Amino acid sequence: MVTWLDEKMGGSVHVSVSTTGPVATPVASSAPTGASLADFQNAILTVISERTGYPVDLIELDLDLEADLSIDSIKRAEVAGEVAQRLELAVEGDESELEDLVKARTVRAMVTWLDEKLNGAVTATATLTASASIAAPAETTAAATLAAPEPAEAGVGVGIAPKRLVAQESVRTEPVGDPATVLAGTRFLITGGGAIGAYLAELLGEYGASGQLGVLDSEQAGQGFDGVLVLDGLTNLDEPLLPDVFPLLQRALATGPRWLMAAGARDATGAADGMPGLFRTIAREYPQLTARFVQVDPAAAPEVLALQLLDEVLTTSDAPVVARRGDHRYVADLVPVELGALAAGGAGPAGDGVAEAAAIGLEPDSVIVLIGGARGITPWFARTLASASRCRIELVGRTPLPEGPEDPALASAGDKSALVAALARQGLRNPAEIDRTAQRILAAREVNATIAELTELGGEVRYHSLDVRDTAATRHLLARIHSEYGRIDGLVYAAGIIEDKLIAEKDPASFTRVFDTKVDGARGLLTALDELATKPRFVVFFGSIAAAYGNRGQADYAAANDALDTIGTRYAARTGVRCVTVHWGPWAPGAGHGGMVTAELSREYARRGIGLIDPEEGALALLRELAWADATVTSVVYTASGW
Numbered sequence: 001m002v003t004w005l006d007e008k009m010g011g012s013v014h015v016s017v018s019t020t021g022p023v024a025t026p027v028a029s030s031a032p033t034g035a036s037l038a039d040f041q042n043a044i045l046t047v048i049s050e051r052t053g054y055p056v057d058l059i060e061l062d063l064d065l066e067a068d069l070s071i072d073s074i075k076r077a078e079v080a081g082e083v084a085q086r087l088e089l090a091v092e093g094d095e096s097e098l099e100d101l102v103k104a105r106t107v108r109a110m111v112t113w114l115d116e117k118l119n120g121a122v123t124a125t126a127t128l129t130a131s132a133s134i135a136a137p138a139e140t141t142a143a144a145t146l147a148a149p150e151p152a153e154a155g156v157g158v159g160i161a162p163k164r165l166v167a168q169e170s171v172r173t174e175p176v177g178d179p180a181t182v183l184a185g186t187r188f189l190i191t192g193g194g195a196i197g198a199y200l201a202e203l204l205g206e207y208g209a210s211g212q213l214g215v216l217d218s219e220q221a222g223q224g225f226d227g228v229l230v231l232d233g234l235t236n237l238d239e240p241l242l243p244d245v246f247p248l249l250q251r252a253l254a255t256g257p258r259w260l261m262a263a264g265a266r267d268a269t270g271a272a273d274g275m276p277g278l279f280r281t282i283a284r285e286y287p288q289l290t291a292r293f294v295q296v297d298p299a300a301a302p303e304v305l306a307l308q309l310l311d312e313v314l315t316t317s318d319a320p321v322v323a324r325r326g327d328h329r330y331v332a333d334l335v336p337v338e339l340g341a342l343a344a345g346g347a348g349p350a351g352d353g354v355a356e357a358a359a360i361g362l363e364p365d366s367v368i369v370l371i372g373g374a375r376g377i378t379p380w381f382a383r384t385l386a387s388a389s390r391c392r393i394e395l396v397g398r399t400p401l402p403e404g405p406e407d408p409a410l411a412s413a414g415d416k417s418a419l420v421a422a423l424a425r426q427g428l429r430n431p432a433e434i435d436r437t438a439q440r441i442l443a444a445r446e447v448n449a450t451i452a453e454l455t456e457l458g459g460e461v462r463y464h465s466l467d468v469r470d471t472a473a474t475r476h477l478l479a480r481i482h483s484e485y486g487r488i489d490g491l492v493y494a495a496g497i498i499e500d501k502l503i504a505e506k507d508p509a510s511f512t513r514v515f516d517t518k519v520d521g522a523r524g525l526l527t528a529l530d531e532l533a534t535k536p537r538f539v540v541f542f543g544s545i546a547a548a549y550g551n552r553g554q555a556d557y558a559a560a561n562d563a564l565d566t567i568g569t570r571y572a573a574r575t576g577v578r579c580v581t582v583h584w585g586p587w588a589p590g591a592g593h594g595g596m597v598t599a600e601l602s603r604e605y606a607r608r609g610i611g612l613i614d615p616e617e618g619a620l621a622l623l624r625e626l627a628w629a630d631a632t633v634t635s636v637v638y639t640a641s642g643w
């Protein structure tokens with residue numbers, strides 16, 4: 001799991017286990033500690049219980065830590081680190097020592113690993129019984145003395161103002177290998193592309209390679225080719241490749257090819273939506289592979305396109321996304337572009353956003369709909385809008401609001417672990433059910449808090465519980481709001497989910513869930529807007545830096561956010577409505593509205609020197625973008641740090 005985390009973050013993860021503990025020795029399988037299974041088990045259960053609120057007796061040995069107790073990979077890394085600290089183990093200089101402990105998905109697996117590692121046991125699971133499971137930490141042996149529990153760090157990162165980056169293309173010439181040398185004896189599978197694919201297969205044949213024409217849904221990709229070239233995006237222009245092409249790419253990657261390429265026409269049609277973001281992530285997860293998405297002009301002659309694609313196969317380049325136009329090859333880089341003096345100083349009283357709201361045309365009667373606006377980072381933007389213009393705010397999210405006040409016995413439980421403990425005290429015994437209940441209560445609290453904060457700012461605010469994937473319900477809601485007020489001035493689409501896993505381990509159904517929540521949601525909303533009598537002044541999509549740079553473990557999320565970009569660009573071109581996708585870097589979890597960057601992830605970013613966006617600065621940056629930026633810019637990155 002450390003490796004996974006390491007890979008996901010794109011560098012080396014250090015599991016800090018020796019900062020406060022007594023003098024430590026390296027983990028060594030050859031040096032038995034004398035600690036028993038019960039000692040290991042108690043250390044693990046105690047740490048998990050302290051961090052999650054579950055009483056020790058509810059944490060069964062075979063529960064899935066992630067699925068049943070919501071202990072994700074980053075939390076598991078912290079649990080493993082703390083367990084190692086309490087057992088006085090150190091992994092200084094060799095974090096891989098703890099890798100398998102972090103990978104372990106159950107308490108039993110963690111105990112087994114520790115016993116095998118420290119005592120050289122080979123049959124630990126056989127001797128691990130319930131009788132060993134609930135001894136109090138105080139009864140453990142001296143050899144594996146459990147250090148006193150350290151209070152968990154607050155872990156909330158401090159944010160800074162983000163920088164604005166915009167993609168700028170430039171001509172890029174890179175070394176092209178000799179075709180006869182590079183291609184001799186290689187085998188390629190070419191899917192789709194019609195005449196282009198046929199020409200390409202011929203060209204490959206001329207240089208001693210074989211180009212086999214196949215189909216997208218075939219199992220052929222798994223047969224083991226040197227290269228897989230997906231050209232379906234060039235012929236089925238109205239048929240989106242994603243999410244359906246993902247399993248094919250996954251199968252192809254599993255066979256260890258040297259090349260994986262796809263071609264399409266960015267922006268022009270929906271066929272390639274998300275492919276560049278996906279390829280940026282593939283390139284990060286498979287650094288040995290030539291992974292590239294090639295944007296071409298689909299109107300060019302098939303022979304020309306085939307030659308361009310052959311050229312890409314032969315070109316040595318790290319760029320996962322290139323564009324071919326005419327005789328040139330272009331690569332886009334993200335470069336800092338400031339908004340100018342007006343935005344930097346603020347045209348009105350510094351920093352309050354009033355001048356920006358006026359420049360956007362917002363007034364108290366304006367209506368802004370924020371999908372995903374009641375929880376996470378988006379309430380910060382809703383607050384900025386409300387305080388700058390007193391406009392009407394319509395919030396949308398799935399969380400249902402309970403009727404009546406919260407159970408007083410739970411109301412004093414202020415955070416997730418306190419709530420979990422309180423629910424367990426009330427008699428709930430099933431951890432998964434406790435987890436769901438706690439999450440539901442916390443979500444409803446956050447929605448209520450957002451409504452209260454916005455109301456206090458003086459504007460009208462309403463909340464609608466709705467799943468944006470239900471396109472009929474979404475259309476109905478927008479139509480209802482529009483008919484009530486005669487206008488929708490702005491739409492902010494910030495709904496999204498993450499289910500991070502490396503491509504090799506990703507369940508295609510999970511890819512589809514993450515992708516469709518963003519992409520189907522966005523497409524449905526734009527269709528709903530088309531049906532209204534008036535157009536909005538602006539549409540904002542919340543994207544992610546993962547789309548702009550790729551991110552290990554986030555193939556689906558990177559693809560989805562990249563797709564928003566092209567969907568928005570086409571919408572802007574078609575309607576003339578200002579539409580911008582903001583690819584955010586990570587935000588610091590602000591008080592009350594944390595978002596996807598949890599306290600654990602925030603600590604991890606801090607350890608790795610990754611800066612976080614201050615929530616108020618982030619919200620103001622977006623308002624300035626809408627007020628002062630060149631309206632033709634449809635995609636922008638705001639980040640506090642490089643990636």
Ligand SMILES: NC(=O)c1ccc[n+]([C@@H]2O[C@H](COP(=O)([O-])OP(=O)(O)OC[C@H]3O[C@@H](n4cnc5c(N)ncnc54)[C@H](OP(=O)(O)O)[C@@H]3O)[C@@H](O)[C@H]2O)c1
Nearest residue numbers: 372375376377397398399467468494495496586587595596
């Ligand atoms: N936080 C960051 O640092 C960061 C960085 C880059 C990009 N972003 C982007 O910013 C947006 C917000 O992120 P966040 O950190 O605030 O995440 P979050 O806390 O998970 O919030 C996601 C929001 O979307 C709503 N939502 C999710 N699925 C929905 C659905 N099917 N229908 C309706 N609403 C749905 C959620 O409300 P319910 O659960 O009530 O439905 C919630 O309000 C996301 O699009 C994310 O990709 C965030």
